[in-house]
Amino acid sequence: MILCSAVHRADDIEHMVVELKAPKVVIGAVEIAQVKRYAQAVANDERFSAVKGVKWHFWVVSNRYDDLAKLDIDGGPNPDRRLILETENISVGIKTWGEIIDENRARLQFFQEKLNHSANESDALRYLNERHSEFLTGVIDEDDEIEATEEMQETQNIGSG
Numbered sequence: 058m059i060l061c062s063a064v065h066r067a068d069d070i071e072h073m074v075v076e077l078k079a080p081k082v083v084i085g086a087v088e089i090a091q092v093k094r095y096a097q098a099v100a101n102d103e104r105f106s107a108v109k110g111v112k113w114h115f116w117v118v119s120n121r122y123d124d125l126a127k128l129d130i131d132g133g134p135n136p137d138r139r140l141i142l143e144t145e146n147i148s149v150g151i152k153t154w155g156e157i158i159d160e161n162r163a164r165l166q167f168f169q170e171k172l173n174h175s176a177n178e179s180d181a182l183r184y185l186n187e188r189h190s191e192f193l194t195g196v197i198d199e200d201d202e203i204e205a206t207e208e209m210q211e212t213q214n215i216g217s218g
Contacts, residue, residue: 069110078119085123
């Protein structure tokens with residue numbers, strides 16, 4: 058299965074094409090050749106090669122890769138990012154689902170620590186009421202909000218006691 062996405066900015070466009078392999082498929086020579094053929098087709102297509110500021114990122118993803126894929130990654134232009142090919146406007150990489158999950162878990166943890174933020178329903182309703190009260194007249198009743206918050210606190214106290 059192929060997943061595609063594009064990000065448009067003022068001066069450039071980035072496309073990402075991800076070849077999602079079944080978990081049982083081990084990424085090897087066949088899968089690497091396939092994703093490189095995608096990249097080569099884009100590089101050779103005059104509709105894409107003539108446009109300035111367009112970048113293409115191709116990925117092949119599965120549960121694991123073989124020794125050949127590991128060799129390509131280790132000898133590639135950017136092993137930390139798991140890239141096996143990188144030109145001015147095209148990159149090709151290999152990742153496992155585990156690597157993707159680990160990277161994003163670390164990113165989530167970073168944002169949680171830096172923002173030091175934990176929201177609850179009461180805080181969210183208070184914020185909405187402060188910022189957008191003209192749109193919420195009659196929608197949020199402060200007495201109901203206070204009552205709901207007190208009930209939630211009582212429930213939490215019973216559960217922890």
